[in-house]
Amino acid sequence: MPEGHSVHRLARQFADCFAGQALAVSSPQGRFAAGAAALDGAVLEDARAHGKQLFLDFAGDRVLRSHLGLYGAWSFGGTERFRGASSIGAPRRIGEREDDDDTPADGPLSVPPPVGAVRVRLVGEEGWADLRGPSLCVLETRAEADAARARLGPDPLDPAADPEPFLAALARSRRPVGALLMDQAVVAGIGNIFRAESLFRRGVDPAAPGRSLDRATAEELWAENVALMRTGVRLGRIVTTDPVDRPGIPEERAWPDHAHYVYGRTGLPCRRCGTPVAAAPLEARTLYWCPTCQR
Ligand SMILES: [Zn+2]
Known part of the structure; x- marks a missing residue:
């Protein structure tokens, strides 16, 4: 999608x-x-x-x-x-x-x-x-x-977006943050790739209840999606890896093999710690994460 x-x-x-x-x-x-x-x-x-x-x-x-x-x-x-x-x-x-x-x-x-x-x-x-x-x-x-x-949540790509409804939804919910990020009434525009990659980059366990995240972490998660999605608009591709994690591969050639940390990389070694990337269904979509980097 x-x-x-x-x-x-x-x-x-x-x-x-x-x-x-x-x-x-x-x-x-x-x-x-x-x-x-x-x-x-x-x-x-x-x-x-x-x-x-x-x-x-x-x-x-x-x-x-x-x-x-x-x-x-x-x-x-x-x-x-x-x-x-x-x-x-x-x-x-x-x-x-x-x-x-x-x-x-x-x-x-x-x-x-x-x-x-x-x-x-x-x-x-x-x-x-x-x-x-x-x-x-x-x-x-x-x-x-x-x-x-x-009826939609704030859109990280909207320069005028107010993230407060997103932050408030996380703060009051027992649902896993991995599910909340995909709920278009909570935040609009994030799909399976931005979900997996933004959680990895912030070191957040996708199974953690929204309310367990402190305010600073929730704000960082919002900012992370703003940055990743803006890069997506610019490139027309989702590239979330930092240059240090794809040595010698420029941004324009990162997609698809060097573009992501965890999305679609089940069983492959984490680019940062080497732990095999895990995958499991969450609300009908496959969730990917690193069990070591995301606790
Ligand atoms: Zn890792």
Whole structure:
């Protein structure tokens, strides 16, 4: 599942490539036909992310709110000008793929027929975006979208975020901190990788009850996720290792083999202490940790 950094990159892509344009909106698959009809021809005013949710703000108090879930993805295509408009470069991960097409470099936009179950297709002046397989795709008013956003915890990628609700949730909960970090109502945008890696980097046992963490540790955990997720936005990959723990491997080449401390490294030696990395399910997702470094 794409974690928050991918969705923030998607929002940036939409803002760069479509904002200010009247978009042709359709639902080739048909499951969003009424919503698409209501949006067709509207100007996209802004694109925002909060956690793993994407908010596309259209003129006329209309918001397309979506969540990719486990299987969803956006794909993009268009002219050279469309590609050049994107500040994130060629998207390359699930949730931000870019399709090749046969449009000549300086030619007019030619939009290919939709392939597969395209829930929503947006077509602008220079390019298009297709959404397939989302877990959520709804048309709402701004007030409805704001209410949905208010049900989410603070987003570490939001420069204006107030971490207090996150800190308070930890302080009062007996649930394992490893579960709280994945609860989108507690903190929004952290998925399985940021969870495992931020807990490792702060030396926190994922099984520790939230309330057992002192305030300073909880604040450090927040700051750690802010830093790791910002790196994720910048690189388009999740790279959490410090240079000292991947000698000779620069940041750009760290992913995938040198990118993580514990995520996906079951049984491999901890990069810091050599203890085999442990793994166990926690609320249906595999949790990874170092039993020595995280106590
Ligand atoms: Zn270790």
